[in-house]
Amino acid sequence: MATPSAQRTRRRVAATVTTALSLTLVFTGCSTQPGSSTAAPSNAAVDTDTCARNKAVGTITYISGYGYSASAGQMDVFLAKELGYFDELCLDVEINASGANGQQLVAAGQAQFTALGSASDVMLAAANSKNLTAIATYGTTPPFSIFGNEKLQSLKDLEGGSLGYFINLTPIASAMLDNAGVDASKVEMVKMTNYDPTVVVRDQVDAIVGYASNQPQALRAADQPFVEFLPDEFDVQGTYNVMEVNSKFLSEHREVAADFMRASLRALGECLDDSDMCIDKLAALAEANNQGAAFPREQLARTWEVESAWVRDSAGGAPGVQTAAMWEPEYALVQKYGDVKSPPAIADMMDADLVADLYQDDALVWPAK
Numbered sequence: 001m002a003t004p005s006a007q008r009t010r011r012r013v014a015a016t017v018t019t020a021l022s023l024t025l026v027f028t029g030c031s032t033q034p035g036s037s038t039a040a041p042s043n044a045a046v047d048t049d050t051c052a053r054n055k056a057v058g059t060i061t062y063i064s065g066y067g068y069s070a071s072a073g074q075m076d077v078f079l080a081k082e083l084g085y086f087d088e089l090c091l092d093v094e095i096n097a098s099g100a101n102g103q104q105l106v107a108a109g110q111a112q113f114t115a116l117g118s119a120s121d122v123m124l125a126a127a128n129s130k131n132l133t134a135i136a137t138y139g140t141t142p143p144f145s146i147f148g149n150e151k152l153q154s155l156k157d158l159e160g161g162s163l164g165y166f167i168n169l170t171p172i173a174s175a176m177l178d179n180a181g182v183d184a185s186k187v188e189m190v191k192m193t194n195y196d197p198t199v200v201v202r203d204q205v206d207a208i209v210g211y212a213s214n215q216p217q218a219l220r221a222a223d224q225p226f227v228e229f230l231p232d233e234f235d236v237q238g239t240y241n242v243m244e245v246n247s248k249f250l251s252e253h254r255e256v257a258a259d260f261m262r263a264s265l266r267a268l269g270e271c272l273d274d275s276d277m278c279i280d281k282l283a284a285l286a287e288a289n290n291q292g293a294a295f296p297r298e299q300l301a302r303t304w305e306v307e308s309a310w311v312r313d314s315a316g317g318a319p320g321v322q323t324a325a326m327w328e329p330e331y332a333l334v335q336k337y338g339d340v341k342s343p344p345a346i347a348d349m350m351d352a353d354l355v356a357d358l359y360q361d362d363a364l365v366w367p368a369k
Contacts, residue, residue, distance in 0.1 A: 044090055045367050050255075051090035057256050061094045061111035063102035068286035068295040070304035071213075072138035072311050072319070073115030073241045075282055076268035082281050083270065085263035089367075093260070097289060103244065107131045112249045113260065117143055117211075119239040119327045120171050122350075123334045123343045133247045134350040136261060137322035139240030139310035142172045142330075147216045147228040148200045148207025155180035155229055161206035162188040164199070171330070172231055172238050173209040174337035179234040200226055213306035214299075221302060237329035240310045243320070250351065261320065262358050262366070268319050269364060272311065275304055318362045320355045 040051035064074050077095060080086050086093045102114030107129040116122055122134050146155065146163070155177060165173070169189060177184055190205050197215035199205055201224045210216065216228050231238060243261070250257050271278035283297035311319050316326055324346045334340055343349075358364055 040090065041087075043084065043088060045088040046090060046259075047367075050259075050367070054090040054256050054259055055092070057253050059092045059094050060113070060256075060260060061096060061105075063100075063105055063111045063114040064095060064097045065102050065115050065117070067097050068282055068289070068291055068300075070279060070282060070295075070300040071115070071241060071307055072268060073136065073243045073264075075271060075278060075304070076264045077113075077115075078282055078285055079267035079271060079278055080263040082285070083267055085266050086260075089259045089263050091256070091259060091263065097291070103129070103132065106244060106246050109246055109248060112246050112257075114244055116242045116244060117240075118170075118172070119242055119330045120334050120338065122242050122244065123327075123331060124338055124340060126344050126349050127340050131247045132244045132349075133250050134242045134322065135245050135250070135257065136243040136265075136320035136355045137239050137241070137316060137326055137350075138243075138314065138320055139307075140237070140315040140326055141240050141310040141313060142231040142236065142238030143211050143213060143240050143307070143310070144170055144172045144209060144238075145212035145216060145228050145230050146173060146176060146207050146209055147197070147219070147226055148205075149203055150225040150227055152207060152227050155182050155234075158206055159183055159186040162190050164190045164192040164205040164208040166192050166195070166209070170209060171333040171337040172236055175236045175333050176229065176231055176234045178337075179236060180229075198222075198224065213303045213310075217302040217306065218299065221298070236333070238333070239326060239330055240307070240314075242322075250354075254354070258354055258358060261355055262364065265320050265355070265358065265364055266366060268311070271304070272308055272319070275301070275308065279304060318356075318359045318364070321359065322350060322355065323352055324350070 040046060040048045044051050062077050066074065068078065069075065081093055081095060096111065103125050105111040106114045119137060125132065152158070159182060192208065195215065197208065197210065197219050200208055201219065208215065212230065216226070219226050245257055279297060279300050283295065283300055286292050286295040316322055327346050327350070331343070331346055334343055
């Protein structure tokens, strides 16, 4: 029988920001570019050379993978722009919230950053693109769950029934079914055409592979009867949300990429400390850009209540810090269930140092002129 989502003990991740007064290793300013301003703007947190370096790259484009979702790697980018943190680092950031083809645009160099739902998404795409590098992983809780009609007593009850999925059946879900002893050949797999979670209540499909922070939370808010099965109930481990950057951009502008992450991680810290402020601003942005109906405030608040806990509970420690060890369980699942027998080595898909180097004693380093 599926157990209700348990209240987990959450360790608080330090989200403070420390000012770099003498850490010259953090900011190694380069020569002022020809034609650039000789002085940093009055609101800049960086020196003139660093400001000129960051301005010289021109517009940096971020593609939001799922509109105005209250998710790490997405909400914090919106908030970094709204709160002026990109401006303070002399970064000109443009956000595309269409959510379409983020990886393709970044791989092609038409955008520089995008966020994905898990490391397995990175691994599955890596077989087709050599121009993407993961620079941040925001948690070690798989974001997926299988939720379904209350008649289900176990995942085995899906045999002879139907399971809906979006885009693809994730390796996490496949592992859950396998570990539960489900004969997948006896389950009708249905590709869903919309994100309405009530189809399980109305018995149109028996269950759906969805996001634990989204569709099941909507059913709870509506007091609808359902059951939910979580990966950790079946000893399945994975990751939550990954930031990717164009590899060529990273190679040529590593310090600038670091500053992009510095600004967004500062905003992420603000959102961990003051959820209401961030949710208010994100909801207002969605409304102003004609996506208010798709991302109402109450939904954003429900989502962030769950996903902020995943950030705090990350085995990486400080927000965004990633290691190869965090990806290893999911790497094995992709090899087994993802039709990718030989994905690139984990070390070839990620840069484990860029974000880690932004912290000192788990505190994000913020510059001073």
